[in-house]
Amino acid sequence: MDVVVSACLLGESCRYDGASRPSAAVRHLANATTMHPVCPEVRGGLPTPRTASERQGDRVVMRDGTDVTSAFERGARLCAEEARAHGVTLAVLKAKSPSCGVGLIYDGTYSGRLVKGNGVFAELLEREGDVCMVSEEVVESSRPSVEHPVALVLGTGLGHLSSLVHPVRHVDYHDIDGFPEDARPMEGHLFEATIGTVDDVPVVVYPGRIHLYQGFSAVEVTSLVRHAYRLGCRVIIFACATGAIPGNAHTGLGILTDQINLTGVNPLVGDASTRGLQTPFVDMREAYSPYLRTLARGVADDLGIAVEEGVYAGVIGPSFETPAEVRMLAGMGVSYVGMSTVCEVIAAQALGMNVLGLTLAANYAGDGQVSHETVLEEAGRHADSFERLVRGILRLL
Numbered sequence: 001m002d003v004v005v006s007a008c009l010l011g012e013s014c015r016y017d018g019a020s021r022p023s024a025a026v027r028h029l030a031n032a033t034t035m036h037p038v039c040p041e042v043r044g045g046l047p048t049p050r051t052a053s054e055r056q057g058d059r060v061v062m063r064d065g066t067d068v069t070s071a072f073e074r075g076a077r078l079c080a081e082e083a084r085a086h087g088v089t090l091a092v093l094k095a096k097s098p099s100c101g102v103g104l105i106y107d108g109t110y111s112g113r114l115v116k117g118n119g120v121f122a123e124l125l126e127r128e129g130d131v132c133m134v135s136e137e138v139v140e141s142s143r144p145s146v147e148h149p150v151a152l153v154l155g156t157g158l159g160h161l162s163s164l165v166h167p168v169r170h171v172d173y174h175d176i177d178g179f180p181e182d183a184r185p186m187e188g189h190l191f192e193a194t195i196g197t198v199d200d201v202p203v204v205v206y207p208g209r210i211h212l213y214q215g216f217s218a219v220e221v222t223s224l225v226r227h228a229y230r231l232g233c234r235v236i237i238f239a240c241a242t243g244a245i246p247g248n249a250h251t252g253l254g255i256l257t258d259q260i261n262l263t264g265v266n267p268l269v270g271d272a273s274t275r276g277l278q279t280p281f282v283d284m285r286e287a288y289s290p291y292l293r294t295l296a297r298g299v300a301d302d303l304g305i306a307v308e309e310g311v312y313a314g315v316i317g318p319s320f321e322t323p324a325e326v327r328m329l330a331g332m333g334v335s336y337v338g339m340s341t342v343c344e345v346i347a348a349q350a351l352g353m354n355v356l357g358l359t360l361a362a363n364y365a366g367d368g369q370v371s372h373e374t375v376l377e378e379a380g381r382h383a384d385s386f387e388r389l390v391r392g393i394l395r396l397l
């Protein structure tokens, strides 16, 4: 996977003050991907270090008359060409930099004043589309450690991943705050989380979940998410079995890009403060982390694993969809329909966790062919690809 990165984050002394801003998390990502370090300011011919600048209208100009804004533009064009030539899908850009920053940047005059908007290079990349842009803060917040393990919540047929874990400790689900006492796993399954490592990455694996259709509440089905958060997890990967919506997706593996909650319930209803939330009014614009989705896409492409992408619709079940419902979902732009995940994603988002959603579309929705056994069979067929995909993603984090 090809990634473009602000060179200062890898330790190049190319900032205006001659300093660098190395980030251990970005360096780790660089070691696991094909990184292309760029500095639009140096590429634009600006000296490092350089003297103070001042704003003149919409330009930033150095005391000796050098037009800093023009230099940024020149350098940004060259860097964007390089990114395009390498088929880059991810850009890790120095936060607040007037050339590289995304969303909020210094105004270029060394005053420390921040203005809304993108840096010149980020603006160019955004206009061209197709490149996910994140600051080093996003990479850092997704980096696992013993204090911040990655949580994996595995759905029907996908629980075998827990056998990969080098266990340190097990937690019976019934010892988890808010998990219902009377919940019992399907035969042959264990309601037991495993804390440990997969390929040296600290993880907490939940090999099964409970569902609204079993009669549990939205708050109960999200108890595992809050547990993961309390254990320190800041990245949570949900894997679920779904039905593919004909015309919008095929059976097989998928990356969830967004969701529609059709369950009629929401885990944030009620007294949210007792669940550790500042506010129940949660921004859901990036419920599924664009950064993690981009990593998952890159891993799938690099490993040659067929993975589609699409919107997930969560229904309460347990009855399957009628033909009219399948037509409705198709018209709504849905690719996958399932009976889990949406409430858990809302709960995770409310806690500020970075979410990745993976699915195994085991059948076509409404095809009348689906049963617990057929879902297990289809999951078994994709078990190897699913395992390689998840391990590949963990390796990048």
Ligand code: HPA
Pocket: 241, 242, 243, 244, 320, 321, 337, 338, 339, 362, 363, 364, 365, 366, 370, 375
């Ligand atoms: N519909 C809803 N949930 C599902 C399906 C389906 O067709 N297949 C697996 N989970």
